[in-house]
Amino acid sequence: MSANKSFTFKDLTIELHPEVYEPAEDTYLLADSVVVSEGNSVFEVGSGCGLIALYCASLGANVICCDVNPFAVELIKKNFLVNESLLKGSFDVRIGDLFSVLDSKNSFDVIIFNPPYLPTSKKELVGGSGWFDKAVSGGLNGLEVIERFINQVSGFLKKKWQGLFCVQ
Numbered sequence: 612m613s614a615n616k617s618f619t620f621k622d623l624t625i626e627l628h629p630e631v632y633e634p635a636e637d638t639y640l641l642a643d644s645v646v647v648s649e650g651n652s653v654f655e656v657g658s659g660c661g662l663i664a665l666y667c668a669s670l671g672a673n674v675i676c677c678d679v680n681p682f683a684v685e686l687i688k689k690n691f692l693v694n695e696s697l698l699k700g701s702f703d704v705r706i707g708d709l710f711s712v713l714d715s716k717n718s719f720d721v722i723i724f725n726p727p728y729l730p731t732s733k734k735e736l737v738g739g740s741g742w743f744d745k746a747v748s749g750g751l752n753g754l755e756v757i758e759r760f761i762n763q764v765s766g767f768l769k770k771k772w773q774g775l776f777c778v779q
């Protein structure tokens with residue numbers, strides 16, 4: 612059995628999985644844009660392989676992240692173990708849809724999401740296991756997941772509308 616691909620980002624070693632979104636320009640744009648400090652609380656939605664969430668924890672943030680894709684959650688756990696010694700903040704990964712993984716009382720300094728945003732009709736879906744579509748397709752107008760995220764996010768930010776990083 613061949614090993615999954617891996618690469619390095621900053622000092623982190625990140626393993627990939629065929630069913631999980633492979634970091635691309637949007638990932639790196641977002642990773643380079645986030646401003647987090649030691650002790651900040653961070654929630655990343657849709658962490659994929661965990662690159663951004665792990666990077667935030669390496670900067671000293673206390674991170675909770677989630678994904679709907681069970682392969683992503685397993686991969687994030689694996690990437691956490693590989694990089695654990697480099698993390699200065701705490702790290703917790705959960706499976707589920709958007710903010711459903713949180714307690715309604717949770718609030719964060721920073722919330723991050725690189726959402727599925729491509730406008731996609733049903734016939735344009737790739738199909739297969741469906742996890743690739745889940746990672747990139749934002750429905751017909753590209754906004755299906757983004758709108759649900761935007762409608763809930765302010766309730767989980769400590770300072771309203773500060774510290775929100777979302778590619779679109």
Ligand SMILES: C[S@@+](CC[C@H](N)C(=O)[O-])C[C@H]1O[C@@H](n2cnc3c(N)ncnc32)[C@H](O)[C@@H]1O
Binds near residue numbers: 632660661725745747
């Ligand atoms: C564009 S990929 C970004 C992955 C990673 N954050 C990155 O930047 O490389 C979007 C990710 O969001 C996840 N996702 C899609 N809809 C979601 C939802 N409703 N709740 C949680 N995660 C979701 C997908 O499984 C996928 O891993």
